[in-house]
Every structure is written in structure tokens, then in C-alpha cells.
Amino acid sequence: xxxxxxxxxxxxxxxxxxxxxxxxxxxxxxxxxxxxxxxxxxxxxxxxxxxxxxxxxxxxxxxxxxxxxxxxxxxxxxxxxxxxxxxxxxxxxxxxxxxxxxxxxxxxxxxxxxxxxxxxxxxxxxxxxxxxxxxxxxxxxxxxxxxxxxxxxxxxxxxxxxxxxxxxxxxxxxxxxxxxxxxxxxxxxxxxxxxxxxxxxxxxxxxxxxxxxxxxxxxxxxxxxxxxxxxxxxxxxxxxxxxxxxxxxxxxxxxxxxxxxxxxxxxxxxxxxxxxxxxxxxxxxxxxxxxxxxxxxxxxxxxxxxxxxxxxxxxxxxx
Amino acid sequence: xxxxxxxxxxxxxxxxxxxxxxxxxxxxxxxxxxxxxxxxxxxxxxxxxxxxxxxxxxxxxxxxxxxxxxxxxxxxxxxxxxxxxxxxxxxxxxxxxxxxxxxxxxxxxxxxxxxxxxxxxxxxxxxxxxxxxxxxxxxxxxxxxxxxxxxxxxxxxxxxxxxxxxxxxxxxxxxxxxxxxxxxxxxxxxxxxxxxxxxxxxxxxxxxxxxxxxxxxxxxxxxxxxxxxxxxxxxxxxxxxxxxxxxxxxxxxxxxxxxxxxxxxxxxxxxxxxxxxxxxxxxxxxxxxxxxxxxxxxxxxxxxxxxxxxxxxxxxxxxxxxxxxxxxxxxxxxxxxxxxxxxxxxxxxxxxxxxxxxxxxxxxxxxxxxxxxxxxxxxxxxxxxxxxxxxxxxxxxxxxxxxxxxxxxxxxxxxxxxxxxxxxxxxxxxxxxxxxxxxxxxxxxxxxxxxxxxxxxxxxxxxxxxxxxxxxxxxxxxxxxxxxxxxxxxxxxxxxxxxxxx
Ligand SMILES: Nc1ncnc2c1ncn2[C@@H]1O[C@H](COP(=O)(O)OP(=O)(O)OP(=O)(O)O)[C@@H](O)[C@H]1O
Ligand SMILES: [Mg+2]
Numbered sequence: 001x002x003x004x005x006x007x008x009x010x011x012x013x014x015x016x017x018x019x020x021x022x023x024x025x026x027x028x029x030x031x032x033x034x035x036x037x038x039x040x041x042x043x044x045x046x047x048x049x050x051x052x053x054x055x056x057x058x059x060x061x062x063x064x065x066x067x068x069x070x071x072x073x074x075x076x077x078x079x080x081x082x083x084x085x086x087x088x089x090x091x092x093x094x095x096x097x098x099x100x101x102x103x104x105x106x107x108x109x110x111x112x113x114x115x116x117x118x119x120x121x122x123x124x125x126x127x128x129x130x131x132x133x134x135x136x137x138x139x140x141x142x143x144x145x146x147x148x149x150x151x152x153x154x155x156x157x158x159x160x161x162x163x164x165x166x167x168x169x170x171x172x173x174x175x176x177x178x179x180x181x182x183x184x185x186x187x188x189x190x191x192x193x194x195x196x197x198x199x200x201x202x203x204x205x206x207x208x209x210x211x212x213x214x215x216x217x218x219x220x221x222x223x224x225x226x227x228x229x230x231x232x233x234x235x236x237x238x239x240x241x242x243x244x245x246x247x248x249x250x251x252x253x254x255x256x257x258x259x260x261x262x263x264x265x266x267x268x269x270x271x272x273x274x275x276x277x278x279x280x281x282x283x284x285x286x287x288x289x290x291x292x293x294x295x296x297x298x299x300x301x302x303x304x305x306x307x308x309x310x311x312x313x314x315x316x317x318x319x
Numbered sequence: 320x321x322x323x324x325x326x327x328x329x330x331x332x333x334x335x336x337x338x339x340x341x342x343x344x345x346x347x348x349x350x351x352x353x354x355x356x357x358x359x360x361x362x363x364x365x366x367x368x369x370x371x372x373x374x375x376x377x378x379x380x381x382x383x384x385x386x387x388x389x390x391x392x393x394x395x396x397x398x399x400x401x402x403x404x405x406x407x408x409x410x411x412x413x414x415x416x417x418x419x420x421x422x423x424x425x426x427x428x429x430x431x432x433x434x435x436x437x438x439x440x441x442x443x444x445x446x447x448x449x450x451x452x453x454x455x456x457x458x459x460x461x462x463x464x465x466x467x468x469x470x471x472x473x474x475x476x477x478x479x480x481x482x483x484x485x486x487x488x489x490x491x492x493x494x495x496x497x498x499x500x501x502x503x504x505x506x507x508x509x510x511x512x513x514x515x516x517x518x519x520x521x522x523x524x525x526x527x528x529x530x531x532x533x534x535x536x537x538x539x540x541x542x543x544x545x546x547x548x549x550x551x552x553x554x555x556x557x558x559x560x561x562x563x564x565x566x567x568x569x570x571x572x573x574x575x576x577x578x579x580x581x582x583x584x585x586x587x588x589x590x591x592x593x594x595x596x597x598x599x600x601x602x603x604x605x606x607x608x609x610x611x612x613x614x615x616x617x618x619x620x621x622x623x624x625x626x627x628x629x630x631x632x633x634x635x636x637x638x639x640x641x642x643x644x645x646x647x648x649x650x651x652x653x654x655x656x657x658x659x660x661x662x663x664x665x666x667x668x669x670x671x672x673x674x675x676x677x678x679x680x681x682x683x684x685x686x687x688x689x690x691x692x693x694x695x696x697x698x699x700x701x702x703x704x705x706x707x708x709x710x711x712x713x714x715x716x717x718x719x720x721x722x723x724x725x726x727x728x729x730x731x732x733x734x735x736x737x738x739x740x741x742x743x744x745x746x747x748x749x750x751x752x753x754x755x756x757x758x759x760x761x762x763x764x765x766x767x768x769x770x771x772x773x774x775x776x777x778x779x780x781x782x783x784x785x786x787x788x789x790x791x792x793x794x795x796x797x798x799x800x801x802x803x804x805x806x807x808x809x810x811x812x813x814x815x816x817x818x819x820x821x
Contacts (some may be wrong), residue, residue, distance in 0.1 A: 063759045072769060095673055112598060151675075162757070172492075178435065181436075182435040182436050182438075183434075183436060184427065184429055184431075184436070186436075187418070187422055187426055187429065187436070188426075188427075190415070190417060191418060191426055192416045192420055193417065194415030194416055194417035194418060195416065196416055198411075198415050199415055199426075200396070200397070201397050201409050201411075201413060202397070202413070202414065202415070202426055202427065202477075203397050203398035203401045203409075203424075203426075203427050204426065204427060205396075218421075238648065261415075261417035262417055
């Protein structure tokens, strides 16, 4: 088997086993209703994780996404609740702002040759700070469009509801997978993660690709911020703190190599689902503290990094 | 090629390039005509790679101009040069290991359908292209899972595919075997007939005389001359490169048998799927040459002996029984190993020349016995001189050295640990004629100092020049051991070829 498929297969197997075990204990877990909630509850994380997948595939990291979610939420809330703009206008401007923010970070990473870690860390402080400056308090959003969107759903067979925001996440995953595996841009991202110097000599437009990667990640974080504001019906500057780490976790658990070059968008989907499953299980159980979610995810992450090491080491020894 | 009134396809006019305080290239002119194979020659560090990097947009010239079909061009990056029909295989790593073979061939030029990559067309196309090089492999498999030779062919195939006008090959044959070189030459001949200009850099003079029409020689960043090959002899070429004559130290080792006591014994050492069990005893003051085709198990044998791969049968004794679980133990026991693929396995690009030279010695001493800066400078200076390593300064990062000089740095690293047994895998690959003779001399000197050496090489003339014994590998097994008068190229070739499947 292709070595980059192995961690993906491992994630899939672990997910199936974990799901089976959880379902055995709580048979009600096996319903499209739970699945529907699952998708809705993890929509904002999933959307962010798609962008993060591209960043990590290219060998970088984006620490600013959680802050961009928070900023977008506040920005949208202010425009709608204080400015009286139509949500569609607010969304469009918010997406444009986050895209420009990502492009600027990408440009800094490429032209100033500063590691992505540093640039996006600065971006994180900047976005979080800007959100707090606009408003330190939570701003509720009351608009009929908001009510309508958050109630819109498609009834799945079995009575579960696929909400609009859950649907958006699924769509982002499908488009993300096509972008990664079926376009020249996607191939360039992998090439960058494999060996940036060779990629450059092969004629990959390194600068443009880097800028696009961070633009994509930030735009998706912006979209995720909008989804989050739909989910909570408010904008709050301190929301989604630490989501960047959850997203990185989902990507790595999903089988993408943290050093870049190997991985799949579909793997990230399973990663998000696995993290969601752990959370759902703990809620169903009712006796465990929610901190157990973090512990289990920590253990999973550790296992996956170990697994990847082993897979890639074994391969290197044979080559 | 005639080319009386023909216009050059690509020209460099007065090209110059300065790195820091070092003038790597000064006022070099070069004309490449359609339908010619143009060899670019020079010692390690002469500026060959720098020149072609300027011609192909990877570097910007500090002075001079690049002219394509009569019009001045300024390529900002290799992509623009590609778009203008110039395909290049650079000396360093050229492809990305994590993509599939087909993706590497097509990166940036993938066939599309409905706005999406057409993978089917890409795989079919890749299979067809590689078949033209006699390569039938799974083009969907990751490139990194193939041997260096296969990767090199893929890199060449990609460059050829992209070259509508000019094809540039910087030491493309360094890791290819004879048959692969032949098929590359056939491809070059076809391109030449199609009217492309081909630039070919190599240190193998035989290959230059086999395919080049003209040669341009550089020395210390300056143009020595450009001449038609027809009027030149090997000696002329070497003299142009070095600015003096070299004497090849090809006096076969006669006083063999006189080698000292047994130093290391490898008994029945083997690994499934890698090398069949073999016996080998090395004596002090002896050089054992290893001959065999690429892929015959030569490198695998060396890796087993050094503990890079773990043996599943056999025993080793080196001043007492030794069980190797890692190369570190091998180093501790007094072994050194200079691997074949130095681009991948050996160089710490960011570290300085000095650090690269002392690193193995330091590791052997243990980190508590740190070498002082003076000691480091002394050691680095000594070996840099012995091997004629050309670097402006021993504190510059190794990655800025020319390819051949990087190889000498790794050789120096292993010589510095003062090993009892030194394993060298293709020590003269990519090294110029002058340094070549120097390395052969060094091997002989180390032998006289009482070291045992195992030297793997494809160049039989060279094996003959320093070996006291030659073992021959074929199909992943040791098939012959030659001594005395049998150490001659013809005998070795016979042993390599004997009973080979038709
Ligand atoms: N990026 C760089 N920075 C500093 N010095 C450099 C750089 N690239 C090359 N050099 C120096 O320029 C000189 C010419 O190097 P170049 O790589 O062109 O040699 P070459 O003729 O290709 O040699 P080889 O046969 O060993 O490949 C060398 O002295 C090298 O150290
Ligand atoms: Mg070179």
C-alpha cells in the first residue's frame, strides 16, 4: 500500500472501531439524528480544518485561524446588529477581509522568508486584538435571515436533520478534496511540502502558491467564523480560542504528515468526526468530565504521530 | 554540425556572477546552436552549474545578457525558461519525492479535462514517455520509493519533455549504469536531429567524446575556450581544464600479498531480499575493490557491513566479535562509510565546511569531549588541503559549494575519524579529473598507512589502479574474488557478465 494511505487507513479503522464500541454501549448513537447533530456541531471546526490541511500539506502551519474565527464573528455581528447591513453584505465583506489577511500573511512568509509559525502567531495576536478592540463583549445577532439559515435543514432518511451549516461543511470538504487532488494548485501544494527547493527548480510558482494557501486557510477560517456566528447567534471576540490547535489535531489524526507532503482532505474529515465522536461519547456517558475529551484526543494524537513515524521509518529503511 | 550562417539558439554574452566576495563567473560567452550537443567542462567549482543556472533563470546574472534566438531575455525563474522551451536537469535534487512518478513528470503541465487534472491521460502519457527510456515501472507509485537511477531518468525525461528548443543536463549520468547512459544518448541523438541545442555537463571524458560536437571549457569562472571536438584529444581537454598536464597514477598495485594481519572478518553476512550471505576478510594495509553493475548488491553489501541495514545472518569480528545494530556501533568499532548518494545521505547543507568535516569525529569522541575551535579549524584545514576542497572560506555553508567539492567534504569527514576500516561507495562520482587522481592517490596513501579499505566503484580502470583484491557482485551475491594478475579490466568484465541471462 502507498505509505501515505496507511495513516489514513489507520484513522478509518480506529474510527470504525470506536464508533462500533460506542454504539454497542449507547445504541441510540446509531441514528441519522445523532449524525446530523454531529455535522452541525463540528461544522466550524471542519471548515477550518480543510484550510489547515492545505497549509500543513505544504509544510507550514497556520496559528491564526481561531483568532480569525473570533474576529469574523465580531465583525459580522457589528455590521449586522450595529451597522444594519444585510447579512449577505456582511458575509461578503468579512470573507474579503479574511482573504486579504491570509494573503498578507502568505506574502510575508514568502517574501520575508519568515517561518509560517512566526507570521501566523503574529497574525493570531493581531486578529484577536482587533476583535477585542471592536468589542470586548458578546454582540447578539437578531436577523430573520439568521433565524432562517439556522433553522434550514434537509431531512435525512431516518429522521435526522442535515442543517444548512452542516451541509456547508460537507460541501467545503468535497470542494477541498477536489482542489487538493484534482487541480494543478493542489499538486503544487504537495510539491511544496515535498521539497520546496526542487519544486522551485521544477517551475512551481512558489510565491503565488504560498500566498494562495494562506489566503485559502484564512478565507475558510472566515467562513467558519460566519458559521460559528450562525451557530451561536452572536459574535464574541474570545470565541473559538484554541480552535487552531483542534484543527491541527484533526488534520494530524486524519493522517496528514505534520512535516508536509503527505495526506488527504478526506482523512481530515475522519479526523474531525473522530474528535466529534469522542465528545459525543462523553456527553452521552454523562459522568465523565468534558476534560476527558482533551485527554483522549491527546492520546490519539500521540498514537498517530507515533504511527506515522513508524510507517515512514520502515519505508526509509527499505529504500 | 555545420552552422556557418546559422543563428545561435541560446547565447550567453559576458555573463558574470558574484557570490559575496567570490567571483564565481566572469565574462563568459557561450553560443548554443540548433542541432548541436555542447559539452561544458571544467574542474569542480569552475562555474559550470552557475553558468547554466543563469541561462535557465535559476540565478540572475550580475553582468552580461542571455539571448534567445536573437532577442535578449531576462528569465526571472526556471518557470519562464521552461515556458520559452528550455528544459533543465539541475545537478542537485530535481524532483519531489512525495509525488508519484507521473505527477513529477507532468507537474505544472498536467493534462486537464473539464478544469480538473486528467489522471488517466497523465498515467498513460507517463508510461509511454518512460517506455522510451526502457523503463517500465508503476508510474502511480511514489517517486521516492525508486532508486536514484530511476529518479534521475525521470528527471531527464521531464526535462526532455519540456525542452522545445534547448535541453540542459548538469551531470545527468552520475548515477546511471552503462545501459541507461546508452539509452540517454539515443534520446539526445534524436533531439539533436530534431534541431534542439543540448548542453551536457559531465566529468566522464569518454561520454564527452562519444556525443559532443563542441566543448566549452571553464576554469575558475572564466572561459578558457570553445572548440569543435573533432580537433581535440583527451589530453588537450584535460590540459584546458586544469591549465596543466596530469599524470594518471595508474601503476597497478604489485606488492600485494604483503598486506598485514586480518583486521575484520565478515562471515556469512546476509540479509533476505538484499544480499545473499557472503564471506569477506579484510587485512590491514589492503584495498578491496568491489565491482558489479548498479543494482548488483554492491551498495547493499556496504550498508550491511556498516550496520545501516541489519543483517539477518552471519557474524562480524573486528578486534573481537561485533554485533551491529546501528552505524554508531560501527563507528565506535573503527569503521567509516562514505555513502553513494551524498546528495541525500551525507551532506548537512546548512552547516559549514568545517562542521561537516569534524562532525563524525566529534560524534565518535562523544559530545563531552568537545573539539576546540582551533582544533576544528586545524583538522578542517588539513583535510581541505589534502583533498583540494575549494571553498572561499571553511565557515561557509556546505550547500554553497559546487557539487564535486561537497563530495570531497564528506570524504574528508570520514578520513578525519582516523578509521581502521573505511568503506567508500563510488568515491569519485562527480569529481573532476584532477581531484580524481588525487582521490586515487589518497586511497593508496591510506592503504600504506595500514588502513583496510573497501572501495565500490563502477570505473574499472580505477578499481584496477588501487585494489589489492577485487570482489565481484552479481544479482545480489558475491560471485568472484580476483587476485594478482586477474585484477584487470577484461577479467572483471568477464566476471560481471559471466552466465548472465541473455
Ligand atoms: N549560492 C552560492 N553562494 C555562494 N557561492 C556559491 C553559490 N553557488 C555556487 N557558489 C560557488 O561558486 C563556485 C562555482 O560553483 P559551481 O557550482 O558553478 O561549480 P561547478 O563547475 O558546477 O562544479 P562541480 O563540477 O563541482 O559541480 C564555487 O566555488 C561555489 O562554491
Ligand atoms: Mg556543478
